[in-house]
Amino acid sequence: MSVAAASVPCVFRRCEELTVVDGASGSAGAVEVAVAVARELGLRSDEPTVLRAAWHVLVHLKPLPVVARVSSSIPFPAGPHQEDVTRELDVARHAVRAGAPVIPPADSVDPGPHRRNGRVVTLWRYVERRGEVDPDAAGRGLRVIHEALSDYDGELPPYGRPDETLLMLESVEPSADVELLREIASRRVRAPGQPLHGDAHLFNCMPVQAGVLWHDLETACHGPREYDLAALALHDRAEEGGHPPSRAALEAYGAHDADLLDELLPTYAAWVYASWLVALPRRPELAPVLRQRLDWLRQFVDV
DSSP: OOSOOOOOOGGGSOHHHHOOOSHHHHHHHHHHHHHHHHHHTTOOOSEEEEEEESSEEEEEEETSSEEEEEEOSSOTTTSOOHHHHHHHHHHHHHHHHTTOSBOOBOSSSOOOOEEETTEEEEEEEOOOOOSOOOHHHHHHHHHHHHHHHTTOOSOOOBTTOHHHHHHHHHTSOOOHHHHHHHHHHTOOOOOOOEEEOSOOOGGGEEEETTEEEEOOGGGOEEEOHHHHHHHHHHHHHSSTTOOHHHHHHHHHHOOOOHHHHHHHHHHHHHHHHHHHHHHTTTOGGGHHHHHHHHHHHGGGSOO
16 A cells, blocks of 8 residues: 555565565556556556555556555455455545544546456555654554554454454364364453554554554454554564563553453464465475464453
8 A cells, every 4th residue: 555565574465465465466456457447537657666466466556646555366364355455545544534643545537446357456645665664653653553453333243353364264174273263262351442453553544754654454354442452462472582672662652451451462463374375385484473373362361
């Protein structure tokens, strides 16, 4: 949705950066689709540039201040849910109208969703990356997003996406790891909820001149705010040596229920690691990292 994300270790990210589902040929195909959609809208891009090629391909339609986000043509669970891609526009519009720090859909052209060659294309305002993410600004911004989304009345999946997680687990070979994730994904807490970002780690932030903008709202869900904070906590607690920027963002967010966050942490982690299991056939190098993470996650299961 914006200028390319900085190169970072893939272990910090969910499947957006872990699952390059289409490869180089998929990127070329995505560029063709993006340019074709732009042409249909009366736009001309003389120098389409791939900003990021992962689960989705981001194409800057130069010289236009527009980025096309082109979904994979591979169906779920190896690819994204198309309804999530289309829902993201609605959630982002709502957040932006309320003044939240979110990368906005394109306003100079119909942002979509547009469908072509089995792909979904959404159009977003091009935002130039400036410097590094300020974790304090990110944490404060996440609270603003929560306030902005509190009155969003669109339908959203429940936090942890239990149905999605179980479908992902059914697509891989049975194992003790699968059963671990299945058991954790089935857990529910009794706590008030609201619309959430759904995958609120710092690599879904863009540093810009005015501060920090959040993006990738296709993971939006409904649940306690602490579920979003669990994404920050996971990167700090599961990484060897911790992740101080995530810890700082959590502190900057302000008041929250720490006990509820602890209860929701494994639920968020189970959703993340289920997506990694699905990614393994295409990204076998992830196996050692996933092994370490699953071993860490077992502490949350009674033995």
